[in-house]
Amino acid sequence: MNKKNIITAFLLLSVHYFFVIPTCAINMQSGEYRIQMGTVDSGGGKMTDPVDNSYNLSSSIGQSAAKEFQSNGYVVKAGFQYLYSRIPFSFYLSTIRVDLGTLLPNSPRTGDITMKVSFGGAGQYIVTARADTPLSEVQGTDTISFTGCNGGADTCTITNAKLWTSASAYGFGYAMTGQDIPSDFISSSYFRPFANRLTSENPATIMQSTNVTADITPTPAIPYTPAPVLTGVPRATTHQAIITMKANVSGLQPAGTYAAVIRFLATPSF
């Protein structure tokens, strides 16, 4: 009885395996075209090669997303569709406190923060800075205003750095050195005042990269993935810059302990 059952099962399984059709993922790529989009809700309709009509493709991707939208009322995509990356976007500050020490008249003091942005999963990024207030007395109302740099032809603004080398030019500002910094920071002697939140000034961009972090060198070794095919292998890119804060006071500056909050915001671009 048991033998009979085993033989029957064996025969059934054999028949089943004979009729199995091998399946595999289809790559959406050929020598003639490559589907760049990795989105679930784009596409749809007829796609043609805009150059010489060497191919055309009817895609139902958009239709399925349209169905998804109709049934759920939403479609969500997370991450950059043209970058296949698991590298998170990250932001590093070497310190959250820049001690400018005891400020003496006509003796500028400086302090640094090293900033690093890792944007393997983002491609583009922006870092902005804005001060909540000028350097303000912690237990009082006196302030050290933002710098105008050397003044005259060397008067700096929140978007235009100028020379600040004079010991008799007072205020609070910053310089930038390193990667992806604005071009007006010609040298470490070029400073800007911080954008002031109190006066509703927009934060100033202090680091920015518009380059997409994709190594797009065409290579036949691009591993085939089921779908969709994404072009480019992102690099684990980290860019670094140093912000140097500087304060200089006159002999008329009231004694006290001064502080200012500087807010740095790092975001991937859209």
Add this chain to the structure above:
Amino acid sequence: MKYITYNIKKTFIIFVLSATCYMLHATCISAQQVNLSMTPPIVQTRIKPGKSIIIAYTVENSGDPTNLQFLIRPFTPVGQLGSLTVSQQLEGPVQFNLENADAVLEKPFFFPSKEKRQAVLRIYIPPGVPDGDYYYMVMAETVPAFGVAGQSTGVASASIGSPLLISITESGVTEVKATIGEFSFIPDYTFTIGNNIVRIVDNAKELPIICSVRNMGRNLIQPQGIITDQFGDTKNKYNIIPQNILSNSQRVIKTFSDDNLDKAGSTLVLSHLSAGNHRVTAEMTFGENASVQYKTLEFLALPLRLIYISFFSLLVVLGIFVARYLQRKL
């Protein structure tokens, strides 16, 4: 006396041993660092009014322990290179709420080192909100910590953000209304022959091509297509990166080309140009069922430096001949 000396010696040895042990176990103290990471780096959603969705953001603290808070602010694109500005106040018709049991929007919480925290964000679109795009930045911000002791200080607060692009649509259909805004390059020389404008570039130099897309619609678009540099029968094709062009904005697009990696503000950098006539064509679509748009540039790539040197050499030779001729005459 001997006993007292022995005691001092003993105490000294114990002290040295204790100090050594203490030193060996001493840990390095450094300035308080911030190191935050956030995923996903961007979220794009298309949603009907009256619906809500949940998106989970993960923030990791690889720096020192800190106080952190989650914020959401609208943003608008600035310029043509993907810059943006974040508003100071949360405004707009979209409603946000954190579903976490242990975190509330704009309320700081203690975030230990080497830990991850999820912000489970519910996004609700009230009924009746007009169709269109709404752009927000989801941010994790450290709370500034004052610890001033007689020193003037700049206190830093670090925020990391993730753009949230919301397209509100009742029907699921989004508006595609865009055009190629600019397709240009800077030639070395330009002159007109009849009705034709001839642009000449030095083939030894790199030639940045700028191509921007203007989105005049109320929804974001992602241009797709190619830029082709045709020289004779040779065609070099560069795929356009399908980046987001937000509603009512213009953006310089980029191509998948290694050559332009360090050229901010340009779409493509052509280099090692062959001498002769080049025809550069941008062909792209901005959405499903949208027509293909074309723009073309033509220029003549010439070995200008070689021409200059040859011309200068010819002048020198001519000068020598003229000088010799005049000497003979005199």
